[in-house]
Amino acid sequence: MATRKKVFYILLILSPLAFIFLSLFVGRYPLSISSIVNILICKITANPCNLPDQYNSIVWEIRMPRAILGALVGGALAISGASFQGLFRNPLVSSGLLGVSSGAGFGAALAILLFSSTSYTYVFAFFFGGLAVLASYLIGRTYNTTPAIMLVLGGVIVSSVFSALISFAKYVADPYNQLPTIVYWLMGSLATARYHDIVIGGIPMAAGISGLIAIRWRINVLSMGDKEARSLGIDTVVNKGIVIACATLATAGAVCVSGIIGWVGLVMPHIGRMLVGNDNKVLIPASLSLGACFLIFVDNLGRLITGSEIPLGILTALVGGPFFVYLLKKTKGGGW
Template identity: 70%
Template sequence: MKRKIINVGLILCPIGFVFLSLFIGRYPISIVSIIDMFWSKLTFTTYNLSDIYQTVVWEIRMPRAILGALVGGSLAMSGAAFQGLFRNPLVSSGILGVSSGAGFGAALAILIFNTQTTIYLFAFGFALLAVIISYLIGKVYNTAPTIMLVLGGTIVSSAFAALISFIKYVADPSDKLPAIVFWLMGSLASASLQDLWIAGIPMVIGMGGIWALRWRINVLSMGDRQARSLGINTTLNKGLLVIFATLATAGAVAVSGTIGWVGLIIPHIGRMIVGNDNRLLIPASFSLGASFLILIDLTGRMITGSEIPLSILTALIGAPFFVYLLKITKGKGW
């Protein structure tokens, strides 16, 4: 009975936060109006409400809420997958240099082109390039053990971080530099239906692949020798997990900027709720990550007159909360 309640709660939680985000904002809209607007859409009837409010709901708040759910879920699922794959609770979704690569790609696109489409494409492309380079570094000894992949990701992250600093150094301080800095801090302010199509495809493919392989993460987390003895092709499955997690993370970072801590702390919260079984942890991580990022986005919009970048709030909340998690769990379960 307890398990059913938890499962129902995890399903309803992100849906509830998406609905909550529709009537919270600078243009207050009543819950009754939101329900009537949904009913009119379902029944194909007209609803006499100001065009401004309908635009706010369907073209601004709804895409932003759905995109926030996808980004938060992608980062959380990727973080959970990498933590299980590398058997390391301190691993996050950007461990292989995805975030740094995407940041450099976006900064370069802002410096040269400064159009939304090129920013997405450059961020996504360089995020994938960072992972490829990390993998090639990991194969320096004709193999790709997990420790070498982590080291490769650390090297690539440092290199791209230096390149980002160089881009900021040469950027125009009155125009390009503020745009680069704001993008790197993470935001969903420019979310639109187009963003859902552009970034939603790789995120959905990546999350779908992780979900399909979630039971194999349990086996891979036991170690290569045990996994092979159970008939698991470790090289193939590790490669697929890295590819799917990279797609999910790259799609998320490309459309939202660099958002830290989600892929690190959300899987830990999921383990406190459903345990270490990745068959339950992976979908729980999506639900918690989606709900968390929508809540953070709502908080950033409401507490000040201007929006607070997401990475600031996730760090301010994530860092002390992670210390609390370490204190109460004492590293158990790893």
């Protein structure tokens, strides 16, 4: 039992690393396997390579950061989704439940309208994503408690307000220049990923992910509902606050560097449930790992299929949907 557990956790850590490694070999630019291996060996041994600099930068400056960012974003979305499903006692919610995605979408659209530099997009997306969740939380807070149904209602209201604002931003945007940028951003992409994206988005994502991993077992208790969780000895307001704050940090960090990528936060936790069960102690890390692998996989697919990259938001659903149905049929849903 103990060794099985160890193997499982090692697998969880190794799989995303394997996906990152393998994705270095995938791309439109034809690089032979041997030259990629050479480039990697040169870097590790710190020797100069006798290959074109261009090759080196394709592997290290383009493919590598893109794969790492994909892993972070996929993992962050999936782990937040899994946490929210437990917290809200509802298997149908995703990381965007409290409006973080639509808030971030509006922030990005606003930044695209106001400034020509893309660096504001990050800041605005992150800020408005957080603001949206805060608004949902304040709407959902009655007296001193935060009942799940009120929070969900708050999320629905805030999401629809920000969706309307996104539409408004599209409506007033310059249709030749700004509008396509907004639309493309909203569909999600990792195409422009560089190391600085990893730094900017990675800090909140890493913070949120670590927080959720640390508190993961308590999500089991919170999923029993406020009254029972409290009688089991948990301060529900504090614990819910921590989970919501961490999930928001992780999701906002992801959205601000990748745009809106749906589906991962809803479906990866479910695939996790089918594979490892519902105990959040195991499910939360499993979702993280699955989300990371899935997004790298879909991103690689996206850049292989056509010359002009298909946005991620489209592909996650197209690939994830059939895969989900397959698993559902195979595991018979796992006890629902």
